[in-house]
Amino acid sequence: MTPLLWKDYQKEVPDNHYFFVRSCIRQTFFPGAEAALLDILRNSLGLDIFEDRRHTTCTGIAYHCDLVPLETIMTVIARQLSLMTEAGYRHLLVSCVTSFGIYLEMLDMWQHHPEMLEQTREALWKSTRRTFELPTALVHTSDLIYHLRKPIADRSPHRLVDKSTQRALRVVDHVGCHYAKIFPAGGFGGAEFPSVLSGLAETFGGEMVDYPERRHCCGFGFRHYMLQENRGYSVSNSRIKFESMEAFAPDLILTNCPGCNMFLDRWQYTLAEMSGKTYDGEGKGIPVLSHEELAALMLGRDPWTLGLQMHQVQLEPLLDKIGIAYQARQKYSMVEGVAGVPREPGVLKVSFE
Amino acid sequence: MASLLSQLKDDIRFSEGLSACMNCGICTAVCPAAAYFDYDPRRICQLVQTGEEQELEKLLKGEEIWMCGQCLSCKARCPRGNVPGYLIQSLRKLSQQSGLFIHSSEGRKQIRLKRRIGHSILETGYCVHPLMVEPETHPEQGPVWIWALEQGADLYRRCGSNYYGEGEGGLRKMAPGVLNELEAIFEETGGLRFWEAIERGAEELKLNQES
Ligand code: SF4
Numbered sequence: 001m002t003p004l005l006w007k008d009y010q011k012e013v014p015d016n017h018y019f020f021v022r023s024c025i026r027q028t029f030f031p032g033a034e035a036a037l038l039d040i041l042r043n044s045l046g047l048d049i050f051e052d053r054r055h056t057t058c059t060g061i062a063y064h065c066d067l068v069p070l071e072t073i074m075t076v077i078a079r080q081l082s083l084m085t086e087a088g089y090r091h092l093l094v095s096c097v098t099s100f101g102i103y104l105e106m107l108d109m110w111q112h113h114p115e116m117l118e119q120t121r122e123a124l125w126k127s128t129r130r131t132f133e134l135p136t137a138l139v140h141t142s143d144l145i146y147h148l149r150k151p152i153a154d155r156s157p158h159r160l161v162d163k164s165t166q167r168a169l170r171v172v173d174h175v176g177c178h179y180a181k182i183f184p185a186g187g188f189g190g191a192e193f194p195s196v197l198s199g200l201a202e203t204f205g206g207e208m209v210d211y212p213e214r215r216h217c218c219g220f221g222f223r224h225y226m227l228q229e230n231r232g233y234s235v236s237n238s239r240i241k242f243e244s245m246e247a248f249a250p251d252l253i254l255t256n257c258p259g260c261n262m263f264l265d266r267w268q269y270t271l272a273e274m275s276g277k278t279y280d281g282e283g284k285g286i287p288v289l290s291h292e293e294l295a296a297l298m299l300g301r302d303p304w305t306l307g308l309q310m311h312q313v314q315l316e317p318l319l320d321k322i323g324i325a326y327q328a329r330q331k332y333s334m335v336e337g338v339a340g341v342p343r344e345p346g347v348l349k350v351s352f353e
Numbered sequence: 354m355a356s357l358l359s360q361l362k363d364d365i366r367f368s369e370g371l372s373a374c375m376n377c378g379i380c381t382a383v384c385p386a387a388a389y390f391d392y393d394p395r396r397i398c399q400l401v402q403t404g405e406e407q408e409l410e411k412l413l414k415g416e417e418i419w420m421c422g423q424c425l426s427c428k429a430r431c432p433r434g435n436v437p438g439y440l441i442q443s444l445r446k447l448s449q450q451s452g453l454f455i456h457s458s459e460g461r462k463q464i465r466l467k468r469r470i471g472h473s474i475l476e477t478g479y480c481v482h483p484l485m486v487e488p489e490t491h492p493e494q495g496p497v498w499i500w501a502l503e504q505g506a507d508l509y510r511r512c513g514s515n516y517y518g519e520g521e522g523g524l525r526k527m528a529p530g531v532l533n534e535l536e537a538i539f540e541e542t543g544g545l546r547f548w549e550a551i552e553r554g555a556e557e558l559k560l561n562q563e564s
């Protein structure tokens with residue numbers, strides 16, 4: 001048997017100068033997460049992160065719903081890379097895990113089938129008169145946050161520790177399937193030793209729990225979530241995960257994929273309403289955060305500007321444990337004054353006195 | 354007309370997806386779709402490996418190829434380096450291109466998906482955006498989502514989003530020139546022709562129902 005070499009599970013991440021591409025799902029459900037990521041990288045850490053307003057969806061969700069031919073998505077990706085090239089960047093920073101998998105896949109195909117790269121160059125030129133260079137680094141935003149975890153922790157006023165008891169908070173992670181299952185060498189820890197989130201949580205003082213279904217898919221299923229009548233697939237697979245993590249009484253579920261972040265939040269509400277069960281024993285559900293949301297909280301960003309009121313499982317129990325101060329009255333106030341508050345679910349508890 | 358097998362072989366995902374399956378069933382063991390549906394990627398690999406036209410046609414007309422959730426967990430695990438998830442992509446493509454997809458109820462759902470997500474790409478530049486996630490068809494999004502949509506720009510802008518506004522940032526409105534480029538790419542690379550094949554299937558279904 002070949003011995004395991006730890007360096008095979010590491011990844012080179014450049015320190016600076018990135019061209020950033022957004023995620024459809026993150027922009028839709030967690031708009032504050034991408035805003036916070038850019039704020040942290042640019043303003044807290046002084047990095048050069050460039051965004052071109054002409055970049056679009058990578059079409060990855062449609063591709064995995066089998067609605068977009070390979071040649072088409074390849075050329076859409078090539079167009080994104082042409083914007084990167086035009087701006088003078090060679091490091092690509094990707095917000096979405098589906099997109100990240102798509103970029104890895106296209107680069108791999110171009111490497112192994114150079115004729116496809118030539119066909120793509122030709123198709124892009126014919127359709128848009130654009131040319132492109134390949135990136136020298138392909139980095140998911142969770143890679144970069146992990147890479148920068150020490151400088152972030154150094155600037156952080158908080159730790160993942162229960163302030164009143166000094167107990168390390170228990171964290172379960174869910175790494176999006178397309179982060180490292182398709183191309184294990186493209187992610188920290190590969191498919192076997194997921195470390196991109198656990199390393200982050202541990203740096204902040206949290207205790208990682210390696211629950212049995214840690215590597216199981218959240219159940220997005222692309223077409224299955226997009227079709228209302230197929231959504232049982234999605235909730236059932238998330239349920240497998242919740243059932244598996246329940247015994248460890250986690251304080252937090254940490255994710256790096258926007259879809260997983262949304263599903264692991266929303267399906268807890270759905271399962272509570274369907275079956276009366278929550279997985280925390282108190283009826284409140286297990287709070288879910290993505291890597292940027294966690295980093296932003298640790299750095300003392302305001303939870304409501306971060307958009308945490310857009311989660312269905314409420315974050316206050318976690319904020320209280322960590323000792324993060326927040327203004328309850330600001331939660332639902334808007335630019336234009338105080339707005340109404342969301343209706344309370346039947347089972348999942350969302351207000352705490 | 355070229356055989357189904359030779360058409361499959363034109364798709365690189367077919368050759369990348371299946372070389373020599375040894376029927377071990379590891380893919381099925383890790384597969385979330387196999388845990389939920391009556392679906393067995395190992396069996397599909399075996400069937401395709403026989404290369405028999407009749408079997409292939411049955412597969413392309415059937416429900417099973419539509420069960421895969423495209424998580425690609427199988428890619429990480431197959432000891433032979435096969436990727437049942439890629440194989441499925443090639444089968445689904447041919448099923449739609451050849452019109453055979455209309456024979457299965459799961460296949461027919463592609464028409465709805467194409468009109469929804471496909472069209473969204475060329476109309477907005479996004480696969481998914483908030484106004485697409487209507488609370489009526491997304492009860493799982495919970496009361497918080499109804500509230501979020503009611504607040505709209507007010508809430509999203511508070512969180513740093515541009516929410517369908519002109520200019521920079523998250524959820525910005527794409528300029529017409531950007532959408533034109535996307536459409537030109539779809540035209541040049543066969544994306545629009547592929548959608549026409551799906552619509553031809555829809556048309557055939559309509560005719561069948563009328564007669
Ligand atoms: S894991 Fe690979 S070799 Fe085993 S049944 Fe699946 S495709 Fe075949």
Ligand code: SF4
Pocket residue numbers: 380383384385386387394420421422423424425426427428437438441
């Ligand atoms: S990609 Fe499809 S076949 Fe492979 S494990 Fe995921 S659901 Fe199963």
